[in-house]
Amino acid sequence: xxxxxxxxxxxxxxxxxxxxxxxxxxxxxxxxxxxxxxxxxxxxxxxxxxxxxxxxxxxxxxxxxxxxxxxxxxxxxxxxxxxxxxxxxxxxxxxxxxxxxxxxxxxxxxxxxxxxxxxxxxxxxxxxxxxxxxxxxxxx
Numbered sequence: 001x002x003x004x005x006x007x008x009x010x011x012x013x014x015x016x017x018x019x020x021x022x023x024x025x026x027x028x029x030x031x032x033x034x035x036x037x038x039x040x041x042x043x044x045x046x047x048x049x050x051x052x053x054x055x056x057x058x059x060x061x062x063x064x065x066x067x068x069x070x071x072x073x074x075x076x077x078x079x080x081x082x083x084x085x086x087x088x089x090x091x092x093x094x095x096x097x098x099x100x101x102x103x104x105x106x107x108x109x110x111x112x113x114x115x116x117x118x119x120x121x122x123x124x125x126x127x128x129x130x131x132x133x134x135x136x137x138x139x140x
Contacts (some may be wrong), residue, residue: 064136070099
């Protein structure tokens with residue numbers, strides 16, 4: 001793979017992450033502002049919705065992988081077993097305890113998530129199994 005391919009892959013991941021971010025922010029706002037659910041629950045549910053969206057699109061279009069879906073989802077789940085409690089604690093500490101704006105803190109967590117998840121998916125989840133699906137084979 002060349003640098004142009006990896007740059008394009010990064011841009012696709014960015015665009016899908018932005019769409020997942022819109023889903024996360026929209027669902028967070030709905031649950032936090034309209035349903036008045038507890039802050040942590042609104043954040044957690046919004047995060048899960050965005051992860052499912054992002055995983056599905058990136059597996060097919062960004063990484064174009066035929067990697068075992070169960071294994072790939074398990075690895076992503078393991079990533080979120082670490083990321084979710086850490087980001088939830090950061091949300092609680094900054095927004096809940098220190099009084100930072102809830103949306104700013106959520107946005108900061110989304111940026112941290114974008115960078116770390118791309119690297120994790122690219123090199124751990126898919127690794128050598130990138131560009132192996134039918135879509136990638138047609139483009140080759």
